[in-house]
Amino acid sequence: MNQLKRLQSGIQGLDELLKGGFVAGSSYIIQGRPGSGKTILANQIGFNHARDGGRVLFATLLAEPHERLFQFLSTLSFFDKDKIGDQIQFVSAFDTMENDGLDEVVKLLRREIVRQKSTVMILDGLLNARSRADSPLNTKRFISELQGHAAFAGCTVFFLTSSQLDDGSPEHTMVDGVIELGEELVGTKSIRRIKMRKTRGSGAIPGSHECEITEDGLVVYPRLESTVTHSAMRDSDQCSLIPSGLTGLDPLIGGGLVASSVTLLMGPSGAGKTSIGIGFLGQSTVEEPGLHFGFYESPQRLRMKAAALGVDLARLEQEGALSIMWNSSTTELVDKLALNLLRVVEEKSIKRVFLDSLGGMSRAAADKTRMLDLYTALMSELRARNVTVIASWEVRSLLGGEIDAPAPDLSGIVDNLLVLRFVEEPAELKRQLSILKVRDNPYNPALLEIVFGDQGLDVKKVHFHALGDTNHV
Amino acid sequence: MTTILIVDDEYLIADVLSFALEDEGYLTVTAGSGKRALSILDREKPQLIITDYMMPGMNGIEFAEAVRAHRSMQGVPIMLMSGAQAHLGMARPDLFVQVFDKPFDIHAVVSKVKSLLKPDDT
Numbered sequence: 365m366n367q368l369k370r371l372q373s374g375i376q377g378l379d380e381l382l383k384g385g386f387v388a389g390s391s392y393i394i395q396g397r398p399g400s401g402k403t404i405l406a407n408q409i410g411f412n413h414a415r416d417g418g419r420v421l422f423a424t425l426l427a428e429p430h431e432r433l434f435q436f437l438s439t440l441s442f443f444d445k446d447k448i449g450d451q452i453q454f455v456s457a458f459d460t461m462e463n464d465g466l467d468e469v470v471k472l473l474r475r476e477i478v479r480q481k482s483t484v485m486i487l488d489g490l491l492n493a494r495s496r497a498d499s500p501l502n503t504k505r506f507i508s509e510l511q512g513h514a515a516f517a518g519c520t521v522f523f524l525t526s527s528q529l530d531d532g533s534p535e536h537t538m539v540d541g542v543i544e545l546g547e548e549l550v551g552t553k554s555i556r557r558i559k560m561r562k563t564r565g566s567g568a569i570p571g572s573h574e575c576e577i578t579e580d581g582l583v584v585y586p587r588l589e590s591t592v593t594h595s596a597m598r599d600s601d602q603c604s605l606i607p608s609g610l611t612g613l614d615p616l617i618g619g620g621l622v623a624s625s626v627t628l629l630m631g632p633s634g635a636g637k638t639s640i641g642i643g644f645l646g647q648s649t650v651e652e653p654g655l656h657f658g659f660y661e662s663p664q665r666l667r668m669k670a671a672a673l674g675v676d677l678a679r680l681e682q683e684g685a686l687s688i689m690w691n692s693s694t695t696e697l698v699d700k701l702a703l704n705l706l707r708v709v710e711e712k713s714i715k716r717v718f719l720d721s722l723g724g725m726s727r728a729a730a731d732k733t734r735m736l737d738l739y740t741a742l743m744s745e746l747r748a749r750n751v752t753v754i755a756s757w758e759v760r761s762l763l764g765g766e767i768d769a770p771a772p773d774l775s776g777i778v779d780n781l782l783v784l785r786f787v788e789e790p791a792e793l794k795r796q797l798s799i800l801k802v803r804d805n806p807y808n809p810a811l812l813e814i815v816f817g818d819q820g821l822d823v824k825k826v827h828f829h830a831l832g833d834t835n836h837v
Numbered sequence: 838m839t840t841i842l843i844v845d846d847e848y849l850i851a852d853v854l855s856f857a858l859e860d861e862g863y864l865t866v867t868a869g870s871g872k873r874a875l876s877i878l879d880r881e882k883p884q885l886i887i888t889d890y891m892m893p894g895m896n897g898i899e900f901a902e903a904v905r906a907h908r909s910m911q912g913v914p915i916m917l918m919s920g921a922q923a924h925l926g927m928a929r930p931d932l933f934v935q936v937f938d939k940p941f942d943i944h945a946v947v948s949k950v951k952s953l954l955k956p957d958d959t
Contacts, residue, residue: 423893427848427849428849429847429849429850429940430847430891430920431850431920431939431940432940434920435940445920445921446921447921448891448920448921448922449890449891449896449919449920449921449922449925450921450922453891454891455846455891455892455893456847456848456869457846457893458847458848459846459848459869460869460893462848463869472893472894473893475893475894476893476894479894
């Protein structure tokens with residue numbers, strides 16, 4: 365099978381969406397409203413291409429002076445002033461378009477591609493060309509002639525336009541790919557998105573993906589569930605057990621948690637989810653390090669809480685047995701969070717993760733309807749990397765046996781399901797732990813009570829009260 | 838009146854310079870490329886040329902070399918406006934009497950022009 369030559373954008377996430385990069389010698393439209401990041405994206409492609417030894421022609425049909433553009437670009441890390449005038453040429457074709465028409469613009473750019481030996485051409489202001497063309501046919505001809513000349517010279521072309529061109533527009537029908545940048549308000553939060561609308565010969569990952577503009581330029585976060593698709597194929601066929609951190613629990617679930625399994629720990633606020641997670645991470649070693657991936661407690665508070673439970677997190681961190689990642693659920697993008705988690709797991713060879721909590725992570729999602737897909741992909745990937753996970757989920761009901769399902773079918777993607785709840789006893793509120801599901805191992809369905817003993821947090825069997833029975837008998 | 842030829846593919850820059858120099862009493866002519874500027878040299882007979890570096894067809898140095906090769910233009914002072922390539926212009930004192938960084942200070946440019954030519958030097 366023939367493989368098309370690729371031109372890598374060098375932009376984190378984008379080449380992954382394009383399955384390796386743009387098709388070299390093809391033409392693309394980058395469209396989006398003013399401020400959507402088109403110019404940054406195009407320049408990032410251009411400067412990265414120049415850094416790889418390529419030559420770039422940046423032509424504009426806009427009246428805006430290049431110096432103004434350089435001023436803004438100079439705040440971004442990819443901008444390299446020394447490349448301008450050498451490997452990257454900025455020319456204006458506005459005057460030519462206004463005075464001599466589009467035919468002369470084509471001639472001018474054709475000559476420049478040859479003269480500069482350009483391997484990438486970026487043409488900003490396609491909307492102005494459309495306005496200058498007398499008819500849709502002439503717009504088509506302009507694009508067709510330009511891409512024809514460019515392709516002949518082995519040059520990949522990017523047309524930038526601020527208009528919202530639809531699929532049937534003359535521009536779309538002529539080019540090989542269309543990338544759309546946009547911004548969407550979710551509540552009061554603004555989310556940037558990138559969408560592959562047309563990708564001829566590329567098999568790119570379709571749909572909309574979140575992105576952001578940082579000091580390094582545009583960063584794209586492909587939807588995790590669209591890129592992590594075959595993790596289960598890498599699952600281990602060995603079954604070993606690891607301590608859960610609750611000494612009393614392990615014998616009841618067959619000796620411990622199955623390595624590379626995912627345990628969902630559900631319960632109301634204050635029921636002991638984080639404490640159990642701390643106990644789990646307390647078993648981390650330098651050989652099999654742990655990661656606390658949290659949204660609520662800061663690292664300082666977490667260390668204090670752990671110390672009260674007899675777990676010295678600071679020591680584990682110093683030894684290299686533990687990492688703590690505290691995340692914001694209000695300012696981060698959910699795919700960025702998931703990718704960061706996987707990156708740290710990879711970098712530090714993490715073997716146990718406490719994710720506190722799925723609810724906190726879900727709050728970062730602009731589109732809540734895809735969370736089950738994202739969690740399915742994330743957990744499958746962690747399993748495939750031999751990571752044992754405990755993830756917490758806060759439920760609303762404070763007392764009693766009624767349990768809110770955390771998300772439709774979420775329990776289906778986890779191996780083990782543990783439920784914490786409060787039980788009222790005369791003059792005392794107790795915490796109980798129930799084992800609802802343990803995959804691959806028989807388990808004892810006894811009700812368990814959370815106790816704080818000399819050895820820290822643990823569980824012991826309860827001999828009275830049924831689940832949901834809040835009245836003392 | 839003294840004629841100044843301004844060569845820049847970015848017409849806004851050319852216009853800004855042109856208006857500022859006209860305010861000082863100079864006559865200005867603009868061209869969007871080196872090629873076009875060369876085609877009007879004989880007709881306009883400028884006493885000073887201000888050129889951009891990065892332009893389609895030929896860059897500022899190539900254009901200045903072509904001007905110097907022109908029989909009647911060998912002594913005409915040329916000023917270069919450039920961003921990242923200012924060092925290339927500075928290395929050619931045989932071509933340029935002055936090199937300005939872009940974005941330039943319009944007062945500095947006008948002041949330099951005045952020191953070279955009076956508006957009525959013909």
